[in-house]
Amino acid sequence: MKKLSIKDIAQKAGVSTATVSFVLNGKAEEMRISEQLAKKITKLAKQLGYQPNQLARGLRTGKTHTLGLIVENISNHFFGNLAKVIEDEAKKYNYKVLYCSTENNTLKAKELIQMLQDRQVDGYIITPTEGLEGEIEKLIAGKKPVVLVDRYFANLATNYVLVDNHKAVYDTVTRLVARGHQHIGVVTVDLALINMEQRLNGYKDALKAAKIPYKKELVKIISFDAPRETAMDLVAEFLGSDQPKDAVFFLTNYLGILGLECLKKLKLKVPEQVAFISFDDHDIFRLHTPSITALAQPVEDIGRMAMQILLEEIKSGMKNDAHHFLPGELVVRESAL
């Protein structure tokens, strides 16, 4: 079952490989190949089940029709969904996607970029880690189309698309204040990523606007590298502390879920004792008792827009600098009205 090549087709049709290539790439007309011959070749190719070797084509043209997607962790809910949207979108344009997970590890991220480069992907969608600016800059310098998602670097001219973190948190906190909450706590992660920074700033700015003094005792920062149990203990300690709190806002998905477990452990009444909100929506939040109010990210829009920008850049060959902040949506449920 030797794979058949363009040569086989050419031989059977009694023409040169060039002619076959032209016909199969839709350049028959351009090359003024007789309609009759073109039809014959097309038919023959289909009949024999000819499939061009993409490696050879890639080597020759420099285009692989493959995109690289680097996320934090493919098994995470948000990134899994993002990957799915991007896969679907890519398929529409006949692109394939190579995914990989960084685990927020910069060294790993660098290796992944290297790997994708070796495989000559046509473009990149990247969820950057701390300190990845240099690598991304090199990519761009090498004329590779790049779109960052979920986070970006303020000092780097690139395309990026993400939720409007600042506004989303600002509006939510403002809403809490309007509904009488005065002691609003937040739980966040210690990653120096712009998205987390923006979320925290949204919180601070909303307090300022409401003339509520900022208290650092109300802000709990958990280390990303902390083992699950340690993180749990820290969050539980924070929730159970004397510092009065009438609401807690978890600034990221996985911490919100951790918070839920603490709630159970501490037997805290939500929303009676404390209102509860998490960034990122999740099935868990919908099904929890009480159901949990969450700030949903427009995952589909993010994925679609990132792809659109990327494909546009690949097609045009011109570097772009698109910055998109998409609106988040507060899904109000029982845990915080």
Place this chain on the structure above:
Amino acid sequence: MKKLSIKDIAQKAGVSTATVSFVLNGKAEEMRISEQLAKKITKLAKQLGYQPNQLARGLRTGKTHTLGLIVENISNHFFGNLAKVIEDEAKKYNYKVLYCSTENNTLKAKELIQMLQDRQVDGYIITPTEGLEGEIEKLIAGKKPVVLVDRYFANLATNYVLVDNHKAVYDTVTRLVARGHQHIGVVTVDLALINMEQRLNGYKDALKAAKIPYKKELVKIISFDAPRETAMDLVAEFLGSDQPKDAVFFLTNYLGILGLECLKKLKLKVPEQVAFISFDDHDIFRLHTPSITALAQPVEDIGRMAMQILLEEIKSGMKNDAHHFLPGELVVRESAL
């Protein structure tokens, strides 16, 4: 920023490309290239940051060091985790993974296989859909290493690895019976897949062993294609029906989650009115109130073993026929003791 090739290295070192290739591929000794020269070349390559073009290499050698992974849906919890394990495992052996989702659509699955073939992947890990036997057979006939996961075809000689569905369900139902449950309902999906069949048979066989008559009113089959709302209504109707039930076993992940929503809607008391168990574990089950007993699949083991078999077959070039049924684990929580 032209990518540099082996030619550039050869030129700078004043040797032929062949010599460079031998050195860089660790064949210096075998080819009796002087240690001195080898060192010089290695150093030069590193210094210039040379990275071989994988397309060219793939074209020449026929090996791409890329694996194809076809799952049902990458954004699904079980498959997302599986993908992650496989990605990590592949990385250890310096392979990359091309993922794709079938949505249980056979046509789509066929297209995906075709695409992966065009890209010359070295091996396949596939979650097959109904009616995919033919395609898989062709792959095997073409000497491509294939490992099926999660399901397989009884009449097809292939490698496969999956949880021992029959035993897992059999044991669980037997346990329920031992704890006094007599009217055990199951909710399953209408896919003609062997794993679902095995689960249902596990249920039937356990009843038989316990001398409890099988009642088809206790088995609810939901169409995979049913829209979410329709499925919800059907499950709710089943749960709320007059047919007495003292336990319900959801034979798949997504139906279990659906069941949870129905519970909430119907205000059923679990486990007082009815015990509740779902196949596949999930964060939701752990965090739900009451927490939900679940039959966890050994995702990591499945992924690791599938990779092991695949890589072994790639390395040896010999077709294997490994069949592995890994034990499930019942995670007992509040909803069913």
Place this chain on the structure above:
DNA sequence: CTGAAAGCGCTTACAG
């Protein structure tokens, strides 16, 4: 209208 030929960047028998 169509074909012969070069070349993408590698690897690997073959020759010396």
Place this chain on the structure above:
DNA sequence: CTGAAAGCGCTTACAG
């Protein structure tokens, strides 16, 4: 010990 050359399967200027 090392190099010249063929060839993997395509695409694309070039020539006629």
